[in-house]
Amino acid sequence: KDIMQFIESEQSKSKVQLSIHNFTDMCFKKCNANRPITSGGLDSNEEQCLTNCLNRFLDTNIKVVQALQGSSK
Amino acid sequence: KDIMQFIESEQSKSKVQLSIHNFTDMCFKKCNANRPITSGGLDSNEEQCLTNCLNRFLDTNIKVVQALQGSSK
Amino acid sequence: KDIMQFIESEQSKSKVQLSIHNFTDMCFKKCNANRPITSGGLDSNEEQCLTNCLNRFLDTNIKVVQALQGSSK
Amino acid sequence: QIAQELAVANATELVSKITENCFEKCIVNPSVALNAQEDYCVNQCLEKYMRSWNVISKAYITRIQQSSAEK
Amino acid sequence: QIAQELAVANATELVSKITENCFEKCIVNPSVALNAQEDYCVNQCLEKYMRSWNVISKAYITRIQQSSAEK
Amino acid sequence: QIAQELAVANATELVSKITENCFEKCIVNPSVALNAQEDYCVNQCLEKYMRSWNVISKAYITRIQQSSAEK
Numbered sequence: 517k518d519i520m521q522f523i524e525s526e527q528s529k530s531k532v533q534l535s536i537h538n539f540t541d542m543c544f545k546k547c548n549a550n551r552p553i554t555s556g557g558l559d560s561n562e563e564q565c566l567t568n569c570l571n572r573f574l575d576t577n578i579k580v581v582q583a584l585q586g587s588s589k
Numbered sequence: 590k591d592i593m594q595f596i597e598s599e600q601s602k603s604k605v606q607l608s609i610h611n612f613t614d615m616c617f618k619k620c621n622a623n624r625p626i627t628s629g630g631l632d633s634n635e636e637q638c639l640t641n642c643l644n645r646f647l648d649t650n651i652k653v654v655q656a657l658q659g660s661s662k
Numbered sequence: 663k664d665i666m667q668f669i670e671s672e673q674s675k676s677k678v679q680l681s682i683h684n685f686t687d688m689c690f691k692k693c694n695a696n697r698p699i700t701s702g703g704l705d706s707n708e709e710q711c712l713t714n715c716l717n718r719f720l721d722t723n724i725k726v727v728q729a730l731q732g733s734s735k
Numbered sequence: 736q737i738a739q740e741l742a743v744a745n746a747t748e749l750v751s752k753i754t755e756n757c758f759e760k761c762i763v764n765p766s767v768a769l770n771a772q773e774d775y776c777v778n779q780c781l782e783k784y785m786r787s788w789n790v791i792s793k794a795y796i797t798r799i800q801q802s803s804a805e806k
Numbered sequence: 807q808i809a810q811e812l813a814v815a816n817a818t819e820l821v822s823k824i825t826e827n828c829f830e831k832c833i834v835n836p837s838v839a840l841n842a843q844e845d846y847c848v849n850q851c852l853e854k855y856m857r858s859w860n861v862i863s864k865a866y867i868t869r870i871q872q873s874s875a876e877k
Numbered sequence: 878q879i880a881q882e883l884a885v886a887n888a889t890e891l892v893s894k895i896t897e898n899c900f901e902k903c904i905v906n907p908s909v910a911l912n913a914q915e916d917y918c919v920n921q922c923l924e925k926y927m928r929s930w931n932v933i934s935k936a937y938i939t940r941i942q943q944s945s946a947e948k
Contacts, residue, residue: 556853702924
Protein backbone atom coordinates (compact mmCIF):
# COMPACT_ATOMS: atom_id res chain seq x y z
CA LYS A 517 0.00 0.00 0.00
CA ASP A 518 2.79 2.43 0.92
CA ILE A 519 4.58 1.99 -2.38
CA MET A 520 1.33 2.55 -4.30
CA GLN A 521 0.66 5.74 -2.34
CA PHE A 522 4.21 6.88 -3.01
CA ILE A 523 3.82 6.26 -6.77
CA GLU A 524 0.47 8.04 -6.88
CA SER A 525 1.83 11.03 -5.00
CA GLU A 526 4.88 11.19 -7.30
CA GLN A 527 2.66 10.95 -10.39
CA SER A 528 0.41 13.75 -9.21
CA LYS A 529 3.48 15.85 -8.33
CA SER A 530 4.90 15.39 -11.82
CA LYS A 531 1.49 16.22 -13.35
CA VAL A 532 1.50 19.51 -11.41
CA GLN A 533 5.09 20.15 -12.56
CA LEU A 534 4.15 19.56 -16.19
CA SER A 535 1.18 21.91 -15.86
CA ILE A 536 3.41 24.62 -14.38
CA HIS A 537 5.79 24.27 -17.34
CA ASN A 538 2.93 24.58 -19.83
CA PHE A 539 1.33 27.53 -18.00
CA THR A 540 4.68 29.36 -17.75
CA ASP A 541 5.34 28.78 -21.46
CA MET A 542 1.90 30.09 -22.42
CA CYS A 543 1.83 33.09 -20.05
CA PHE A 544 5.44 34.10 -20.78
CA LYS A 545 4.45 34.25 -24.46
CA LYS A 546 1.22 36.16 -23.78
CA CYS A 547 2.73 38.68 -21.35
CA ASN A 548 5.76 39.38 -23.60
CA ALA A 549 3.90 39.36 -26.93
CA ASN A 550 4.87 42.14 -29.37
CA ARG A 551 7.65 43.58 -27.22
CA PRO A 552 11.34 42.84 -26.81
CA ILE A 553 13.00 41.51 -23.64
CA THR A 554 14.75 44.50 -22.06
CA SER A 555 15.42 43.30 -18.52
CA GLY A 556 15.81 40.07 -16.58
CA GLY A 557 13.61 41.26 -13.74
CA LEU A 558 9.83 41.32 -13.46
CA ASP A 559 8.19 44.66 -12.65
CA SER A 560 4.86 44.67 -10.82
CA ASN A 561 2.88 44.91 -14.07
CA GLU A 562 4.61 41.86 -15.49
CA GLU A 563 4.13 39.86 -12.31
CA GLN A 564 0.45 40.85 -12.26
CA CYS A 565 0.08 39.87 -15.92
CA LEU A 566 1.48 36.38 -15.23
CA THR A 567 -0.75 35.80 -12.20
CA ASN A 568 -3.82 37.08 -14.07
CA CYS A 569 -2.94 34.96 -17.11
CA LEU A 570 -2.78 31.78 -15.02
CA ASN A 571 -5.99 32.52 -13.12
CA ARG A 572 -8.03 33.57 -16.16
CA PHE A 573 -6.80 30.45 -17.99
CA LEU A 574 -8.05 28.31 -15.10
CA ASP A 575 -11.34 30.26 -15.07
CA THR A 576 -11.71 29.55 -18.79
CA ASN A 577 -10.98 25.88 -18.17
CA ILE A 578 -13.71 25.68 -15.50
CA LYS A 579 -16.23 27.38 -17.82
CA VAL A 580 -15.44 24.87 -20.58
CA VAL A 581 -15.80 21.87 -18.27
CA GLN A 582 -19.14 23.18 -16.96
CA ALA A 583 -20.42 23.84 -20.50
CA LEU A 584 -19.51 20.33 -21.65
CA GLN A 585 -21.10 18.75 -18.57
CA GLY A 586 -24.22 20.85 -19.21
CA SER A 587 -24.45 19.88 -22.89
CA SER A 588 -23.99 16.14 -22.22
CA LYS A 589 -26.91 15.97 -19.74
CA LYS B 590 -8.02 -13.63 -31.04
CA ASP B 591 -11.17 -11.73 -30.04
CA ILE B 592 -9.36 -9.71 -27.41
CA MET B 593 -6.60 -8.82 -29.88
CA GLN B 594 -9.18 -7.67 -32.42
CA PHE B 595 -10.91 -5.64 -29.73
CA ILE B 596 -7.65 -3.96 -28.74
CA GLU B 597 -6.71 -3.22 -32.36
CA SER B 598 -10.14 -1.77 -33.09
CA GLU B 599 -9.95 0.38 -29.94
CA GLN B 600 -6.47 1.60 -30.84
CA SER B 601 -7.51 2.55 -34.36
CA LYS B 602 -10.62 4.29 -32.96
CA SER B 603 -8.49 6.34 -30.58
CA LYS B 604 -6.06 7.17 -33.41
CA VAL B 605 -8.99 8.53 -35.44
CA GLN B 606 -10.16 10.49 -32.37
CA LEU B 607 -6.73 12.03 -31.88
CA SER B 608 -6.58 12.98 -35.57
CA ILE B 609 -9.99 14.64 -35.32
CA HIS B 610 -8.79 16.67 -32.33
CA ASN B 611 -5.68 17.79 -34.19
CA PHE B 612 -7.59 18.62 -37.39
CA THR B 613 -10.22 20.59 -35.48
CA ASP B 614 -7.52 22.52 -33.60
CA MET B 615 -5.71 23.37 -36.85
CA CYS B 616 -8.79 24.23 -38.93
CA PHE B 617 -10.47 26.22 -36.14
CA LYS B 618 -7.29 28.35 -36.01
CA LYS B 619 -7.09 28.71 -39.80
CA CYS B 620 -10.78 29.50 -40.34
CA ASN B 621 -10.88 32.05 -37.49
CA ALA B 622 -7.47 33.65 -38.11
CA ASN B 623 -7.39 37.46 -37.88
CA ARG B 624 -11.00 37.86 -36.79
CA PRO B 625 -12.78 37.85 -33.44
CA ILE B 626 -15.37 35.27 -32.32
CA THR B 627 -18.75 36.99 -32.64
CA SER B 628 -21.18 34.08 -32.54
CA GLY B 629 -21.37 30.52 -31.27
CA GLY B 630 -22.95 29.24 -34.48
CA LEU B 631 -21.35 28.30 -37.77
CA ASP B 632 -22.66 30.02 -40.90
CA SER B 633 -22.40 28.22 -44.23
CA ASN B 634 -19.09 29.94 -45.11
CA GLU B 635 -17.51 28.83 -41.85
CA GLU B 636 -18.76 25.26 -42.25
CA GLN B 637 -17.41 25.21 -45.82
CA CYS B 638 -14.07 26.59 -44.65
CA LEU B 639 -13.71 23.79 -42.07
CA THR B 640 -14.61 21.04 -44.55
CA ASN B 641 -12.28 22.49 -47.19
CA CYS B 642 -9.50 22.89 -44.63
CA LEU B 643 -9.69 19.22 -43.64
CA ASN B 644 -9.89 17.95 -47.21
CA ARG B 645 -7.09 20.15 -48.57
CA PHE B 646 -4.92 19.12 -45.60
CA LEU B 647 -5.51 15.46 -46.49
CA ASP B 648 -4.79 16.24 -50.18
CA THR B 649 -1.51 17.85 -49.11
CA ASN B 650 -0.70 14.81 -46.99
CA ILE B 651 -1.25 12.47 -49.97
CA LYS B 652 0.95 14.64 -52.21
CA VAL B 653 3.75 14.54 -49.62
CA VAL B 654 3.53 10.76 -49.20
CA GLN B 655 3.62 10.26 -52.99
CA ALA B 656 6.59 12.61 -53.39
CA LEU B 657 8.58 10.80 -50.70
CA GLN B 658 7.75 7.40 -52.18
CA GLY B 659 8.83 8.73 -55.59
CA SER B 660 12.11 10.15 -54.31
CA SER B 661 13.06 6.99 -52.39
CA LYS B 662 12.77 4.75 -55.49
CA LYS C 663 25.06 -7.25 -22.78
CA ASP C 664 25.04 -7.03 -26.58
CA ILE C 665 21.27 -6.68 -26.76
CA MET C 666 21.37 -3.90 -24.14
CA GLN C 667 24.03 -2.05 -26.09
CA PHE C 668 22.00 -2.47 -29.28
CA ILE C 669 18.89 -1.04 -27.59
CA GLU C 670 20.83 1.87 -26.11
CA SER C 671 22.42 2.69 -29.44
CA GLU C 672 19.01 2.52 -31.19
CA GLN C 673 17.44 4.74 -28.53
CA SER C 674 20.15 7.36 -28.87
CA LYS C 675 19.86 7.19 -32.68
CA SER C 676 16.11 7.79 -32.50
CA LYS C 677 16.68 10.66 -30.04
CA VAL C 678 19.02 12.28 -32.56
CA GLN C 679 16.43 11.69 -35.32
CA LEU C 680 13.70 13.32 -33.26
CA SER C 681 15.96 16.30 -32.53
CA ILE C 682 16.69 16.69 -36.25
CA HIS C 683 12.95 16.72 -36.99
CA ASN C 684 12.33 19.37 -34.35
CA PHE C 685 15.29 21.52 -35.44
CA THR C 686 14.26 21.32 -39.12
CA ASP C 687 10.68 22.27 -38.23
CA MET C 688 11.84 25.26 -36.18
CA CYS C 689 14.53 26.51 -38.60
CA PHE C 690 12.36 25.99 -41.71
CA LYS C 691 9.76 28.24 -40.04
CA LYS C 692 12.33 30.85 -38.96
CA CYS C 693 14.20 30.98 -42.29
CA ASN C 694 10.96 31.21 -44.34
CA ALA C 695 9.04 33.55 -42.01
CA ASN C 696 7.12 36.36 -43.72
CA ARG C 697 7.88 35.25 -47.26
CA PRO C 698 6.26 32.83 -49.70
CA ILE C 699 7.85 29.62 -51.02
CA THR C 700 8.97 30.40 -54.59
CA SER C 701 11.38 27.57 -55.31
CA GLY C 702 12.13 24.02 -54.21
CA GLY C 703 15.86 24.62 -54.09
CA LEU C 704 17.97 26.23 -51.38
CA ASP C 705 20.18 29.16 -52.40
CA SER C 706 23.36 29.82 -50.42
CA ASN C 707 21.62 32.38 -48.17
CA GLU C 708 18.91 29.91 -47.24
CA GLU C 709 21.41 27.13 -46.55
CA GLN C 710 23.45 29.53 -44.41
CA CYS C 711 20.32 30.62 -42.52
CA LEU C 712 19.47 26.99 -41.67
CA THR C 713 23.00 26.16 -40.49
CA ASN C 714 23.19 29.37 -38.44
CA CYS C 715 19.73 28.74 -36.98
CA LEU C 716 20.73 25.27 -35.77
CA ASN C 717 24.07 26.41 -34.34
CA ARG C 718 22.72 29.54 -32.61
CA PHE C 719 19.91 27.41 -31.13
CA LEU C 720 22.49 25.01 -29.71
CA ASP C 721 24.55 27.98 -28.42
CA THR C 722 21.42 29.29 -26.69
CA ASN C 723 20.81 25.86 -25.20
CA ILE C 724 24.34 25.73 -23.77
CA LYS C 725 23.97 29.23 -22.27
CA VAL C 726 20.71 28.21 -20.59
CA VAL C 727 22.19 25.00 -19.16
CA GLN C 728 25.21 26.92 -17.81
CA ALA C 729 23.01 29.62 -16.27
CA LEU C 730 20.82 27.03 -14.51
CA GLN C 731 23.85 25.15 -13.22
CA GLY C 732 25.29 28.46 -11.98
CA SER C 733 22.09 29.50 -10.21
CA SER C 734 21.64 26.10 -8.48
CA LYS C 735 25.09 26.20 -6.86
CA GLN D 736 -23.79 9.11 -33.22
CA ILE D 737 -20.29 7.85 -33.87
CA ALA D 738 -19.13 11.43 -33.39
CA GLN D 739 -20.91 11.65 -30.04
CA GLU D 740 -19.41 8.40 -28.73
CA LEU D 741 -15.97 9.62 -29.68
CA ALA D 742 -16.70 12.96 -28.02
CA VAL D 743 -17.59 11.43 -24.68
CA ALA D 744 -14.58 9.10 -24.68
CA ASN D 745 -12.23 11.89 -25.54
CA ALA D 746 -13.74 14.65 -23.43
CA THR D 747 -10.49 15.50 -21.64
CA GLU D 748 -8.66 16.20 -24.89
CA LEU D 749 -11.62 18.26 -26.12
CA VAL D 750 -11.69 20.32 -22.90
CA SER D 751 -7.99 21.00 -23.16
CA LYS D 752 -8.10 22.06 -26.84
CA ILE D 753 -11.15 24.31 -26.32
CA THR D 754 -9.61 25.94 -23.25
CA GLU D 755 -6.35 26.67 -25.10
CA ASN D 756 -8.02 28.00 -28.25
CA CYS D 757 -10.67 30.10 -26.52
CA PHE D 758 -8.28 31.53 -23.93
CA GLU D 759 -5.90 32.48 -26.76
CA LYS D 760 -8.72 34.01 -28.81
CA CYS D 761 -10.74 35.78 -26.08
CA ILE D 762 -8.31 36.88 -23.35
CA VAL D 763 -5.68 39.20 -24.86
CA ASN D 764 -4.77 41.20 -21.76
CA PRO D 765 -5.57 39.04 -18.73
CA SER D 766 -6.95 41.16 -15.86
CA VAL D 767 -8.13 40.47 -12.29
CA ALA D 768 -11.31 38.73 -13.46
CA LEU D 769 -12.96 37.67 -16.72
CA ASN D 770 -14.81 40.82 -17.84
CA ALA D 771 -18.24 40.69 -19.50
CA GLN D 772 -16.82 40.81 -23.00
CA GLU D 773 -14.30 38.01 -22.37
CA ASP D 774 -16.96 35.92 -20.67
CA TYR D 775 -19.30 36.33 -23.65
CA CYS D 776 -16.47 35.58 -26.07
CA VAL D 777 -15.53 32.35 -24.23
CA ASN D 778 -19.16 31.20 -24.32
CA GLN D 779 -19.48 31.84 -28.07
CA CYS D 780 -16.05 30.35 -28.71
CA LEU D 781 -16.69 27.08 -26.91
CA GLU D 782 -19.96 26.60 -28.76
CA LYS D 783 -18.28 27.35 -32.08
CA TYR D 784 -15.44 24.97 -31.26
CA MET D 785 -17.80 22.10 -30.44
CA ARG D 786 -19.75 22.70 -33.67
CA SER D 787 -16.44 22.82 -35.58
CA TRP D 788 -15.45 19.52 -33.98
CA ASN D 789 -18.70 17.97 -35.24
CA VAL D 790 -18.19 19.28 -38.78
CA ILE D 791 -14.60 17.99 -38.90
CA SER D 792 -15.63 14.59 -37.48
CA LYS D 793 -18.30 14.09 -40.11
CA ALA D 794 -16.07 15.32 -42.95
CA TYR D 795 -13.18 13.08 -41.86
CA ILE D 796 -15.34 9.97 -41.50
CA THR D 797 -16.87 10.69 -44.95
CA ARG D 798 -13.38 10.98 -46.43
CA ILE D 799 -12.19 7.73 -44.79
CA GLN D 800 -15.27 5.93 -46.17
CA GLN D 801 -14.72 7.37 -49.67
CA SER D 802 -11.09 6.27 -49.77
CA SER D 803 -12.05 2.79 -48.47
CA ALA D 804 -14.66 2.52 -51.22
CA GLU D 805 -12.10 3.45 -53.90
CA LYS D 806 -9.81 0.56 -52.99
CA GLN E 807 10.73 25.54 -1.28
CA ILE E 808 8.17 23.36 -2.99
CA ALA E 809 8.84 25.38 -6.14
CA GLN E 810 12.58 24.76 -5.85
CA GLU E 811 12.20 21.01 -5.40
CA LEU E 812 9.98 20.87 -8.46
CA ALA E 813 12.50 22.97 -10.39
CA VAL E 814 15.39 20.63 -9.73
CA ALA E 815 13.43 17.52 -10.60
CA ASN E 816 12.17 19.03 -13.79
CA ALA E 817 15.28 20.88 -14.92
CA THR E 818 15.38 19.25 -18.35
CA GLU E 819 11.90 20.46 -19.23
CA LEU E 820 12.75 23.92 -17.92
CA VAL E 821 15.95 24.09 -20.01
CA SER E 822 14.07 23.05 -23.12
CA LYS E 823 11.23 25.60 -22.65
CA ILE E 824 13.66 28.45 -21.86
CA THR E 825 15.85 27.62 -24.85
CA GLU E 826 12.85 27.57 -27.21
CA ASN E 827 11.29 30.77 -25.89
CA CYS E 828 14.51 32.79 -25.64
CA PHE E 829 15.85 31.63 -29.02
CA GLU E 830 12.49 32.59 -30.58
CA LYS E 831 12.45 35.97 -28.83
CA CYS E 832 16.13 36.98 -29.15
CA ILE E 833 17.48 35.48 -32.39
CA VAL E 834 15.44 36.78 -35.33
CA ASN E 835 18.06 36.49 -38.07
CA PRO E 836 20.54 33.80 -37.02
CA SER E 837 24.11 34.74 -38.06
CA VAL E 838 27.54 33.10 -37.75
CA ALA E 839 27.72 33.73 -34.01
CA LEU E 840 25.55 35.16 -31.22
CA ASN E 841 26.18 38.92 -31.43
CA ALA E 842 26.42 41.11 -28.32
CA GLN E 843 22.79 42.16 -28.50
CA GLU E 844 21.50 38.59 -28.88
CA ASP E 845 23.77 37.41 -26.10
CA TYR E 846 22.49 40.14 -23.76
CA CYS E 847 18.89 39.40 -24.74
CA VAL E 848 19.30 35.65 -24.02
CA ASN E 849 20.74 36.43 -20.57
CA GLN E 850 17.87 38.77 -19.69
CA CYS E 851 15.32 36.39 -21.18
CA LEU E 852 16.46 33.34 -19.23
CA GLU E 853 16.39 35.29 -15.97
CA LYS E 854 12.93 36.62 -16.74
CA TYR E 855 11.71 33.15 -17.68
CA MET E 856 12.95 31.63 -14.40
CA ARG E 857 11.30 34.44 -12.41
CA SER E 858 8.10 33.90 -14.42
CA TRP E 859 8.25 30.18 -13.61
CA ASN E 860 8.45 31.03 -9.91
CA VAL E 861 5.50 33.43 -10.10
CA ILE E 862 3.35 30.88 -11.96
CA SER E 863 4.32 28.08 -9.54
CA LYS E 864 3.30 30.10 -6.50
CA ALA E 865 0.09 31.33 -8.12
CA TYR E 866 -0.90 27.80 -9.22
CA ILE E 867 -0.20 26.24 -5.84
CA THR E 868 -2.19 29.06 -4.17
CA ARG E 869 -5.10 28.39 -6.52
CA ILE E 870 -4.99 24.60 -5.91
CA GLN E 871 -5.03 25.24 -2.14
CA GLN E 872 -7.94 27.69 -2.44
CA SER E 873 -10.05 25.26 -4.44
CA SER E 874 -9.23 22.42 -1.99
CA ALA E 875 -10.30 24.65 0.91
CA GLU E 876 -13.63 25.42 -0.81
CA LYS E 877 -14.61 21.74 -0.97
CA GLN F 878 24.23 8.07 -46.02
CA ILE F 879 23.62 8.34 -42.28
CA ALA F 880 21.09 11.03 -43.08
CA GLN F 881 19.31 8.77 -45.58
CA GLU F 882 19.11 5.85 -43.16
CA LEU F 883 17.62 8.13 -40.55
CA ALA F 884 15.20 9.52 -43.15
CA VAL F 885 13.83 6.12 -44.11
CA ALA F 886 13.41 5.00 -40.51
CA ASN F 887 11.67 8.20 -39.57
CA ALA F 888 9.61 8.74 -42.71
CA THR F 889 6.31 9.02 -40.85
CA GLU F 890 7.53 11.91 -38.73
CA LEU F 891 8.97 13.59 -41.82
CA VAL F 892 5.67 13.24 -43.73
CA SER F 893 3.75 14.71 -40.83
CA LYS F 894 6.09 17.72 -40.39
CA ILE F 895 6.20 18.46 -44.14
CA THR F 896 2.41 18.22 -44.45
CA GLU F 897 1.87 20.59 -41.51
CA ASN F 898 4.45 23.15 -42.64
CA CYS F 899 3.53 23.15 -46.33
CA PHE F 900 -0.23 23.21 -45.69
CA GLU F 901 0.30 26.15 -43.31
CA LYS F 902 2.52 27.96 -45.82
CA CYS F 903 0.67 27.24 -49.08
CA ILE F 904 -3.05 26.97 -48.30
CA VAL F 905 -4.25 30.21 -46.70
CA ASN F 906 -7.92 30.10 -47.72
CA PRO F 907 -8.82 26.44 -48.27
CA SER F 908 -11.26 26.05 -51.20
CA VAL F 909 -13.03 23.10 -52.88
CA ALA F 910 -9.81 21.80 -54.44
CA LEU F 911 -6.09 22.60 -54.44
CA ASN F 912 -5.75 25.30 -57.12
CA ALA F 913 -2.77 25.44 -59.49
CA GLN F 914 -0.91 27.97 -57.36
CA GLU F 915 -1.37 25.97 -54.15
CA ASP F 916 -0.40 22.77 -55.92
CA TYR F 917 2.80 24.38 -57.24
CA CYS F 918 3.57 25.86 -53.83
CA VAL F 919 3.17 22.47 -52.09
CA ASN F 920 5.54 20.83 -54.61
CA GLN F 921 8.21 23.51 -54.11
CA CYS F 922 7.69 23.51 -50.37
CA LEU F 923 8.10 19.77 -49.92
CA GLU F 924 11.31 19.80 -51.94
CA LYS F 925 12.64 22.74 -49.95
CA TYR F 926 11.69 21.03 -46.68
CA MET F 927 13.51 17.81 -47.61
CA ARG F 928 16.62 19.79 -48.61
CA SER F 929 16.39 21.74 -45.34
CA TRP F 930 16.19 18.45 -43.45
CA ASN F 931 19.39 17.31 -45.14
CA VAL F 932 21.20 20.56 -44.32
CA ILE F 933 20.12 20.43 -40.66
CA SER F 934 21.09 16.73 -40.37
CA LYS F 935 24.60 17.35 -41.66
CA ALA F 936 25.07 20.48 -39.55
CA TYR F 937 23.85 18.73 -36.38
CA ILE F 938 26.03 15.66 -36.90
CA THR F 939 29.02 17.95 -37.56
CA ARG F 940 28.30 19.82 -34.34
CA ILE F 941 27.96 16.60 -32.31
CA GLN F 942 31.29 15.37 -33.69
CA GLN F 943 32.99 18.70 -32.91
CA SER F 944 31.79 18.70 -29.30
CA SER F 945 32.85 15.03 -28.88
CA ALA F 946 36.30 15.92 -30.22
CA GLU F 947 36.63 18.79 -27.72
CA LYS F 948 36.15 16.51 -24.70
